[in-house]
Amino acid sequence: MTLTQNHFELFGFPVDFDIDQQQLSERYRELQRNLHPDRYANAPDQEHRLAVQRAAQVNEAFQTLKSPLQRARYLLQLKGFDIDAEKETHQDAEFLMQQIELREALAEVQTAADPLDALSGIMQSIRESQAGLIAELQKRFAAKDEVDHLETRQVVQKMQFFSRLQQQAEEIEEQLVDAL
């Protein structure tokens, strides 16, 4: 393992969107068993410091590989297609409509008769959309050498939108539940 190794190589996986989550968790534990700074509690400072860095790198890689969104982003980045959240390319009209509707629905949750119920409906809809996009990513990345990276990037950007929306929904849920 070196700093130049990518997250997939570090875990001994092929550079691919499909990952066996069970294997990922097992390898993660195996790597941390060997690398965690606690294994170097008696080692000289230099080795201990290095273990902290490597363990942090393994944690970072694990988080990236575990999440479909982050994994897809990372794959595109490896191919030279950076996702810049600030510069979203334009999306199809249907998606834009859905985006506006969900945002409005979320803004109105607080005034709904049963806010938590309204919120759980929205969260369900977000989850369904995310599942659909993950399936689409799977299909696109399965094309291997013929992946259309630009189109795939648009899918990833859609996922980023839903991920942010989900975060907002969770924050609202936290406020609602805490106020109970």
Add this chain to the structure above:
Amino acid sequence: MALLQISEPGQSTRPHEHRLAVGIDLGTTNSLVATVRSGKADTLPDEQQRHLLPSVVRYQADQPPLVGEEARRAATEDPLNTISSVKRYMGRGLQDIKNLTNRHAYEFADTDSNVPRFHTAMGDVTPVEVSSEILKVLKQRAEKSLGGELAGVVITVPAYFDDAQRQATKDAAKLAGLNVFRLLNEPTAAAVAYGLDKSAEGIIAVYDLGGGTFDISILRLNKGVFEVLATAGDSALGGDDFDRAIATWIMQQAGINDDADHHQLRRLMHEACAAKEALTEAERTTLKIELEDGSVWQGELDRERMHQLIDPLIQKTLLPCRRALRDAGISADEVQAVVMVGGSTRVPRVREKVGEAFKQEPLVDINPDTVVAIGAAIQADVLAGNKPDDEMLLLDVIPLSLGLETMGGLVEKIIPRNTTIPVARAQDFTTFKDGQTAMTIHVLQGERELVSDCRSLGRFTLHGIPAMVAGAARIRVSFQVDADGLLSVTAREETTGVQSGIEVKPSYGLTDSEIETMLRDSIEHAEDDVAARKLLEQQVEADRVLEALAVALAQDRALLSEAERTQIERAASRLQVKRDGKDHLAIKAAIEELDKTASDFVARRMDSSIRKALAGHKVEEFAGEEK
């Protein structure tokens, strides 16, 4: 056939001598020390067979500080010089403390420092110094009963402690002359003791309500791996607050004014605590308070009234429980056991409410006072290298998000809460003026958007940025949180590769030089010699480096070219020469030189052990397929 012995990376091939290691639970109300002997973890008692050491320190003029039960008994007669619940003051500023509670039992010295100083008969003392007195007593107790010097300790801290509170705890250990293997989160320690004792697997919740702090951690236990999924809490909420609520009620009933003297307040807290404990068993209890005019007020407190007083406080612990479950992505019915830790979970009302929140009876069959120290002792034993084959691994998280101040007093999060540690993140900055050579980064901890709502950890000033036109420099600042949950920051200008110097100004901590001064003072009191101690420290580190290198060369000679090996061996023999001398600075320099020469080798070795780990794993998977 003789089997080949292969040792773990970083561990000696020499037959291992048992190294003395203990776990310390440095609590708000009581502290404990525990160790593993003949495979069994136990707390260590003092000469009078008392296991709990009250976390109380009394300062008197021209006398060494008095710690423990004797100090606790003096609390009412000598309140200003007798410091209890010092944990509440660790890593906090004077203003925080005033906000914590409006009624204060101590006098604080007027200083321009942000670190509070208790004004006592022995002079002004910081919370770090008070804590170090408690640690010193536990250290002596352990060394006496184990018959030797401690190789290292694991000290527990509330999971919800922020960086400043953790750093303060580590500083106290340093002052007490302890080598800290690790700061371990209290709920994680409890999970270790509970998990190993019951061979538990799956998801558990640890509800830890101590004297002054509250933590909730959700963990996954899997084949010796204790993985914290989420943690939440309140580092200023505990059983003390129950007492305070009851004491306030007594004051109202008895007509005692808010400006009552320190003695009266201490007596009230004492009476309130006794009433709370009595109501664990009884339905009602009588109260008796001697008033300032000499008359005696008598009253009664029943369970129902006490519930009214403490329910809002218990409610304050249930919100973090829900948040931790949410962050862990776990629902209450997926939790297989709720482990109750901390003396305050003895209050029946707490058990009842926690049971409702998790929809199950919480487990109360473990001793809530000792379980944290026991878990810490088990971890200390592993970290000392006494169990080389042990598979135990603790994966913890950072309890509060780390962020940076940006334009307009806003906080930009760089590491979100509940991220597994160790963790490192880099952020790029640039200069906004031509020729700018320095900049300051303000680091905060907390969940809110505004700088004013988060906790300031410190200001990091970068120096030595190469002068360039505005916006041309690219300064990569790396934030690293280690396994103790402590933050360190490094910076580098990327276009020139120049490493920037960083000056840290902790918002609520002692600076390195303040610690150094305290250390020197305390060593002088012990009539020890500073230079001798420094020399010994460097010699120990030199021996450790040389021993590790000898093992490494014996194992992995193949990873080096002839020339590389010669270079490393030369640096090692230079260190050996310096090590036998008397100059601690020369030893330090020789260690650094050897570190530099061998750094590639160390990295290659670690990488090769990782490859072996993954290769071994593939073999296991293959074997699994054959079944």
